[in-house]
Amino acid sequence: MKISRAAISLIITLVLSFGAQARRDIRVRIYSDRTFKSVQLVIFSGNYEMSDSSGTVQKAWNKNDTLTIKPVNNELVVFSSADTLFMGKFIRLQSKGFLNIFQVLLPDPKRLYDDNILISLREDGTLWLINEVELEHYVAGVVQAEAGIAKNIEFFKVQAVAVRTFTLRNIEKHAAEGYQLCDQTHCQVYKGRCGNTDIMLATSKTAGEIMVDTSGQPIMAVFHSNSGGQTANSEDVWGKAIYYLRSVNDPYSIGQNSYSWQKTMPRTEWLEYLRKNYEYPINIPSEVKQVTSFQQAARRAYLVDNISLRKVREDLKLRSTFFNISEQDDQIVFSGKGFGHGVGMSQEGAMNMARQGFNYIDILKFYYLGIEITTLDQISPTE
Ligand SMILES: [Zn+2]
Incomplete structure (x- = not known):
């Protein structure tokens, strides 16, 4: 992988600013819309240690190592050019280097992911892939998957805070299945690591920031494409009145693409x-x-x-x-x-506000009434 000078300085910026916040990993099941019985991975960057279900480290992997993993006689087996390793029902690839990225070749399409991967063999012989990913890496990935076409850093900051807030509010959504979020619209669409430097910058500039209600809980950060000039009250769509999801006059959505x-x-x-x-x-x-x-x-x-x-x-x-x-x-x-349910933030209105020079906090407070922006370290300090 070739890294430009600009990218190196950005990476340093990201490491420094993420460093101000405690590191938080979340577990996201990837390729959760597919069923597959084997997976092929490449170590794209960094170093990884591979351990089995007992936690014993079996092997270290380095850049360009390619692993094919599939069950043989009800046990996961890792095939590489040099080895065949029998691993039991669970494999953990723990990142050990500086910039740790793995690529998934199978199941298609080829995507890059940051940080760790956990692979488990299910009762029915299929595999589950769980990306254990640093929260800010995940937030940037979701912003790219959901809003990647805009080219405005302030708007990306709006999206990053909304995505991070959604993530924290829904962190228990798949608890019963042993992970936290899936990578589909059921939770938030996530297609791997963010490759857009503007989005990475917007994510790092807002690292750890979430929107909270008066009781300090992450808000329901719902959004839609365009409000049509007026957002909707939550009870008119979902039957429940929520104080920060009130109808507001929204001149910023007027005349936009989906108006x-x-x-x-x-x-x-x-x-x-x-x-x-x-x-x-x-x-x-x-x-x-x-x-x-x-x-x-x-x-x-x-x-x-x-x-x-x-x-x-x-x-x-x-x-x-x-x-x-x-x-x-x-x-x-x-x-x-308008386009969409109309509750909460209008994406096109927010984008328009960002272009007109409003900052991300003003934009969020325009659409979500009476909310506060706080950092994760303030609401759940880590030890
Ligand atoms: Zn889900």
Whole structure:
């Protein structure tokens, strides 16, 4: 691996700034959407010690060593160019060098991961891969997987704090299965190490920072693509009022990429949908008028009576609940604003604010009301 001068100085910066915070590792199950019975790894950078389930170190691996690991007679066996090692049902590859990176060749695609890997053999003969990764490495990886297209360090800081907050709040999500988070949308999408220097910098500049509520707990840092100019109250989407997830007027989302949308459907189909699902009286003209000329200047939760906009959005696969309805010939036109559930932070609004020069703390406090930003060392000091 060739490392440029800029990258070396960045790495030094990262080591120094992460050093100010205690090191925290988290266990993330990787390739958790796949089933596989063998894995191939390459030591991409650094040095690793391999131990078995008893904790006994069996071998050290160095850069470019390639390992194929698969079960033989219900035991994990490691094949390399020089050795065949019988390891039992569990293998730990513990990083020992300075910049420790391993590459997973199988199962495809080839991805790079930081820090340690744990491999276990399941009852059904398949393998689980758990990346035991330093929290800040993980945060940078998730920011890249979820927001990698933007090119604004302040926006990446916003994302890094949100991702770190989500991570801490959901750290018990897979406790029963022996790890902490999976690498899919169920938790947060994570496709290995971050290779973007802007994201690495934004992560290191905010190292350890999370958003907390008045009781000091990590907040529910939910976000969506675009609020349509007004965010939604949490209870209108999930039924539960949370004080920091209040509707705010959001001029920063207006005019951004996903600001507006339109969808049409036959008038008869729309009325039939309402009759079938809600016994809506589609033979009464005044009632029909209400659902064919619906307007919401500010966000509303219901179309009429008991018909929630959230349910209509789900059923008709609309981009948001923030829409007006009009008629055109025999068609119904939904003219909507925003993209997503609308609760918490609008990503496009936050990106716009960052471009306009707001700092990440102002942006987070604009979308999450009354929250505080603290560091992990303050809420859970390590020994
Ligand atoms: Zn999960």
